[in-house]
Amino acid sequence: MMADTLPAVRGKLTADAPLAPLVWFKAGGNADWLFEPADVEDLAGFLAALDPQVPVMGLGLGSNLIVRDRGVPGVVVRLGKTFGRVDPVDEVTLSCGGGASGILVSSTARDAGIAGLEFLRSIPGTVGGFVRMNGGAYGREVKDILVDCDVVLRSGEQRTLALADLGYSYRHSDLPEQAIVVAARFAGHPGEPQAIQAEMDRISESREASQPLRTRTGGSTFKNPEGARAWELVDAAGCRGLSRGGAQVSEKHTNFLINTGEATAADIEALGEDVRARVKAHAGVELEWEIKRVGRT
Template identity: 55%
Template sequence: MTAAALSSPPGGGLLARLPAVRGRYSEGYELAKVTWFRVGGPAEVLFKPEDADDLAAFLAGTPDDVPVTVIGVGSNLLVRDGGVPGVVVRLGRAFAGIEVRDNLLHVGGAALDVNIAQAARDAGLGGLEFLCGIPGTLGGALRMNAGAYGREIRDVLVSATAVDRSGRLHSLTAEQMGLTYRHCAIPHDWLFTGAVLRGEKADTAAISARMDEIRTSREDSQPVRSRTGGSTFANPVGAKAWELIDRAGCRGLLRGGAQVSEKHCNFLINTGDATAADLEDLGEDVRRRVRETSGVELRWEIRRIGLRAATPPSAGDV
């Protein structure tokens, strides 16, 4: 179907069941073009809210049986080939603001992690340099307690705001978030709209130098120029996922157009013609081989959404 901008739904299909909005509905939106893997099927409907009030009104007016899935910039995401039933929400510019007040950064949920790090540097605030090594948005970082280079979101988080499935706004303290390694205790159907992060006064030159170190390290050790989805599996307790994968003989392993990176074997790569099924099945093959060689059950860090091709839609599959 061709994407169509709407202020209110026409008669027919899922759009007819959705509330009128000030933002934009797009029917049959091809999600492959906004994910880093560049694979996957369409969203039944994509919704880009005009602002936080528009988002809350949409959630409050959407029937409970309609699946709602939120995505960021698609950096740590695998959309299955059968597409995503229901509504996929993607936050835009209205949610990407960054404002510095004293030692605090008031940040929108759609703000890029690298932009947050840069804003902190420009304000002479240290402690957030690690964010320049995380390719995603604040919302995704909150959802998985993202971290890199020795720090995590929980180390700098003061509070967060989220909208629940009924459209109610919640203000959450860092303690209420229940952040542990690559985990957040907040219900999965809540959408993060912003947060307050804390920095520490530091020398701007030193902050810039640390950010340069992180960028260089990332480019030297990760396949950043490839179509990838970031780190595939979370590190098990007391071990590193890439070492277990390497010992299982998976470096360079192929399945269709998908490959385990030769450069960093905790990354999967779309070599050019991979399907989402190629990538997911390759990941499952890696998990099986690691389990057989080390007894360790790797946990997916990449978020997988939607239906496999030729699978009947079911809200429970999203």
């Protein structure tokens, strides 16, 4: 796909763009094209004019993601600063850009005296990502706070979707695969900033104590099966510290895979499959990936 076959944009288009620096695992191949739109209209116009056969994928902070070593075909869309605003709408509601981080959303909620959004402090991603996957932690999920969201469909059409339109279930939504979430509204309830900060501190300390946050990791690897915890199943199957190439199951939290330094994306994905096979053999449970794996196989 040559540059002269792509629609004109006001944002930034980069050919053969390395994605490893943009994802938490720091591994994987390049995107055929990386598009950082100037604004929503730039994104919508580009998608409307782009050949419908060209695949499109959104990229947030790259936390729950394995980018395969042979790269990602088509166009990867990354929302920049234009999409990073978070503003109070009323006493209990925030309007958030699709590129805003969970930390920024929760901190803005605290400053506005809006409680109930503290758990977003612990989700290592952007609004666009955790709206798509119904991100959650500490007993709360995006479905508990979402009012509605603005998306740009692969056709370039802009739509506002209500909570009921998203078909949320555990770590899943019915959003069309190539749609890009560009904004969302979240609602909480009135609270005292000091109490909100105390809850955010509690969550932060809990994560620090239990998760390998200072490593090259991808966050929670597998979904919790019904009535069980993925990390307990992985541990019971003898996978703590298990390795393949430069990838390893974390000693600190067994539902985290880590890149010890030189892991390829293939190492990380294959290690995950090793873990799934061991858990299936030990407990008869088929673990489902929570981390999204993208790119050419």
